[in-house]
Amino acid sequence: MKHPEQELLQSLRWPQRRRSAAAAPSCLDCPVRRHCVPGELDDQDCGVIDRLVGRRVFLPRGEHLYWMDQAVVPKLYAIRVGQFKIYQLSDQGVQRVASFQAEGDILGLDTIGVAAQRCSAVALTNCVLCEFSYPRLTHAHLAHADILPQLDSLLSRALVREQWRALLVRDGRADQKLAGFLLAQALHHGASGQMRLQLYLPMTRQDIGDYLGMMPETVSRLLHQFERAGLLAINRRVVVIVDPQALRRLADGLA
Amino acid sequence: MKHPEQELLQSLRWPQRRRSAAAAPSCLDCPVRRHCVPGELDDQDCGVIDRLVGRRVFLPRGEHLYWMDQAVVPKLYAIRVGQFKIYQLSDQGVQRVASFQAEGDILGLDTIGVAAQRCSAVALTNCVLCEFSYPRLTHAHLAHADILPQLDSLLSRALVREQWRALLVRDGRADQKLAGFLLAQALHHGASGQMRLQLYLPMTRQDIGDYLGMMPETVSRLLHQFERAGLLAINRRVVVIVDPQALRRLADGLA
DNA sequence: CGTGATTTTGATTGGGGTCAAACGAGGTGG
């Protein structure tokens, strides 16, 4: 036993480590299938999607999937395991975090029809990605008419999520934004509207601050303020939401 | 002559009022064609797009195109003339402005595959819209394979723009954000990378503040501070950018 | 011309940024 955090990380992120290493991974038994490219498609269509996956990519923590200003390759990457940070580095060397992406999210939706990457993408944990070729997806539409509307739906939902995020990070006080961020993480990692109360936040306080538009000191102060108020239990980068209702009230500004 | 603002509005927004009223409007001679659905398609493909337009809709200032929580109809609306405000009304009655949309922008991209509208859309000026049926667009892909990738490209670019917006409104001080907003407006209304230095901002100071995450008093103060500094000339809702370079330096935080 | 909304200006306050320093964990090399 190395460290409680690492142990938790394994239980959270690698629930079937041995099995998935032995069997070839498939979309059919993917735990985040519904959030991902297959969406609500049935098993048969999902099998079609599965055969469109070019390869599974393993990316260790700290490695970049792509860099800002790099030429775009027409590929999409669905995150099967792990978390990513999408960010820019301004010419003055200031980091601006555009988003965090986790299991079931799709990287590269913002590159269709543009020449160069706007952001860099770095793995915050060890990651497993499912690679799709965008031209192959488009071409597959001729045989399976459900594919392309599914892609449009993914793009549209990404747009909605981005809008929602933009609203989150600019409205209200710092504590409201942080509470909203934690709730968004809990909801996103939970299955079908359920919250996952035990969160692993692999990003630094600086990253969270850059994402929410506040200083890392403020993030730290607020987290411990939440802990003293009995809303959270914090152990380094592991956060347990103790009182989701109170956190929701705080995010909505009803405190 | 009613008011200088209205006169300018007409010259900005209704450049060919009589002609477009007489002749049936077409995408081929649309001034914002390149920003819109046709994109970089040639005249022939653009003609295909033009025939996909269901009807041109006239919407007077102050009218809503759709309301939050309304059931989604599978239609897209390209703005040919005018400007829109996309916003939410929280349950406490607080307005949250998601975005402003202008000529060439497309409304409804965030409704594909979702059940209910997330936001309301209200016309800030008299507007002319080009209505597209989303199912017809998808179906047209069989005959014209360029259509659907074009739609994906639109969605992707909308996503990029939304990300960029989210970065704008959370980074830096209030004056930097406002300067960035003005530059974004100027660039968006200009043709192909050129700025339109004469801007008409039909939204209220309150709207701008809600959009940028600041109080309307702050917007007012900063605008006049910019004017005193020789960056702008302001006449109510008409703003002329006098010193674009200085405004850019301010937005980049080099002041 | 009157009424209400919008815009502007001023005075005051507080939240969060800034600077600084101590603390802790993880990794490296001797």
Place this chain on the structure above:
DNA sequence: CCACCTCGTTTGACCCCAATCAAAATCACG
């Protein structure tokens, strides 16, 4: 195995920008 170094985190003190409250001025609209 331990000393050391580096990076991330935490805590404290101070201060500034923008929110808040208030009110006057201006404009839009009937």
